[in-house]
Amino acid sequence: MKLKKLVATSIVAITTFVGAFTAEAATSYKVQPGDTFWKIGTKHGVSVSYLMKYNNRTSHLLYAGETIQIPSTVTSAEKDLLARLVEAEAKGEPYAGKVAVATVVLNRVDSSLFPNTINGVIYQPSQFTPVQNGAIHNTPSAESKRAVQEALAFRGQGSGSLYFYNPQKTSNQWLRSKQVTVVIGNHVFAK
Structure with a gap:
């Protein structure tokens, strides 16, 4: 029983470890007055359509002060x-x-x-x-x-x-x- 628990714990740890390296890196960005997805995408080098998708947006509407995630797509x-x-x-x-x-x-x-x-x-x-x-x-x-x-x-x-x-x-x-x-x-x- 202890061996099964050790194996299960090891699998979870390995999955978490691998997941940490395969997960896409993103940074938080606080929307400023006048910002648009285009301005943010151009500033950070991220596709506008991907930026919207990554933040679960179907509208181009942004609110000053809200925080969105900027995914890292190109080094x-x-x-x-x-x-x-x-x-x-x-x-x-x-x-x-x-x-x-x-x-x-x-x-x-x-x-x-x-x-x-x-x-x-x-x-x-x-x-x-x-x-x-x-x-x-x-x-x-x-x-x-x-x-x-x-x-x-x-x-x-x-x-x-x-x-x-x-x-x-x-x-x-x-x-x-x-x-x-x-x-x-x-x-x-x-x-």
Whole structure:
């Protein structure tokens, strides 16, 4: 009987221990006057739809003083890597183009056609020129970092772009055959 109790207690302890490491980390946030889910999502780099779902909300209504939970969805290292890619791929492009480049990476993470992590998507062989030429290691601008935060907040709400290219720099017919979703600056975005 003591052995059964010891085994049962051990299983509960192990389950609790493992659960503590697999549970999603979240931080509490006290809503300030003028806050919206969009502002909070952009500030913290969390998808607005996921932020609402995580807090069991169906309405965009927030009250100053209430506390909501901000889930941790992307690490600071992943945000930095994504900002470095945005900087290298979209330097000199309009801000909206930078957001769109980051969104392509996030859409790929969410697609079954590509790796399911930011690192996996960015470092997938032969996908992004900055990885091949070393520009991925350059320091990102504040604007590229801000574009990543906005793309994270916008995640899941766009037109589903999975590709982008500069028609002046590529003759890849397969890429050019994809359905165009939007053109921003020198980049064509497609799915």
